[in-house]
Amino acid sequence: MTDQTTESNNPLDSYAEPKPSFLQTNKFLILAGIVLLCGGTILGYSVGHRQGLSVVGYDADAQELIEVVQKQKDTLAGLNKSYNMAVQERDIAVSNTNDLTTVLNQTKDDLSIAQSQSQIYREVLRQRGGLSLTVQNLSVKPLPENAYEYQLDLAQVSPNNSHAVGSIEIRLIRGSEVLAVPMEDSNFNFIDFERLTGRWTMPKGFVPQYIEIHVNGSVPEVRRFSWLRGEEVQNSPAFVSEVPQAEARTQ
Incomplete structure (x- = not known):
């Protein structure tokens, strides 16, 4: 008895299943990447927008602070000028007061001498009638x-x-x-x-x-x-x- 291979005439027996493509195999991974990319973009925009607003607000506050500091400097300069003028006027007043005091003391001394001499003259006149x-x-x-x-x-x-x-x-x-x-x-x-x-x-x-x-x-x-x-x-x-x-x- 001899072995004899029998070929089958059924076409389904010769069909081979196709291999799945890369997109089909990694579609969830790609979808997840797209979601992450979109989310990162939205998050980055939001954070950047807020940071930009913060920077603008900081610049405005800094400018206002600079103006306040400048006004304080101007006020301080004016006060220093007034103080210096007051000190000069005080020094002049003190000097004038000292000069007037000296003149007053000299005048008092001269008046005392004149009164003494006048008293002497009056006494002489009384003795002479x-x-x-x-x-x-x-x-x-x-x-x-x-x-x-x-x-x-x-x-x-x-x-x-x-x-x-x-x-x-x-x-x-x-x-x-x-x-x-x-x-x-x-x-x-x-x-x-x-x-x-x-x-x-x-x-x-x-x-x-x-x-x-x-x-x-x-x-x-x-x-x-x-x-x-x-x-x-x-x-x-x-x-x-x-x-x-x-x-x-x-x-």
């Missing part, structure tokens, strides 16, 4: 707007230290016209010396020839001085409206 009441000095200073200021010095040295008591009249004379000068205080009461001061407004167009001082005391006295006009004072220490008007008086 004294000095009767007299007009020691008269000065008239012109002011703006036809106003004038007078300064009248009276002196008396009595052997028994009695008071000089009485009143004063000041008259302006032009020919037969006489004007009485209003006085703030026409009365006097002193021992050795007294100064009377005041102001008046001269009538327009009136120019006196003489100024007379009438001393009404224990011994009446009349002193006449020639009228001399000096230069006007630019800065008046009082309002001219407060200066009384001279009154006309018949002689």
Whole structure:
């Protein structure tokens, strides 16, 4: 009996299954990669956008901070300048104060010497019979707007230290016209010396020839001085409206 191979005529017996492709085999892996790629892209964009906003916000805050710091620097510079000026003014004030103190002390010393000498002279005059009441000095200073200021010095040295008591009249004379000068205080009461001061407004167009001082005391006295006009004072220490008007008086 011989072996004999029998060939089959069925076509299904000769069909071989095809091998799966790379895409089919790794489709899940590829899908996962795509998902990861998309997610990473979205995440990166989101993080980058936020980081960009943070950087923009930081720049704005930094600029504002720079402006605040600059303002503080400017303010500090102004304060330093004011401080330096104040220090300089203080130094000048201290220097002026020291100078004024020195002058004041010197003036006090000079005044003390003058008072001592005056006291000596008065004592000598008393021992020699004294000095009767007299007009020691008269000065008239012109002011703006036809106003004038007078300064009248009276002196008396009595052997028994009695008071000089009485009143004063000041008259302006032009020919037969006489004007009485209003006085703030026409009365006097002193021992050795007294100064009377005041102001008046001269009538327009009136120019006196003489100024007379009438001393009404224990011994009446009349002193006449020639009228001399000096230069006007630019800065008046009082309002001219407060200066009384001279009154006309018949002689």
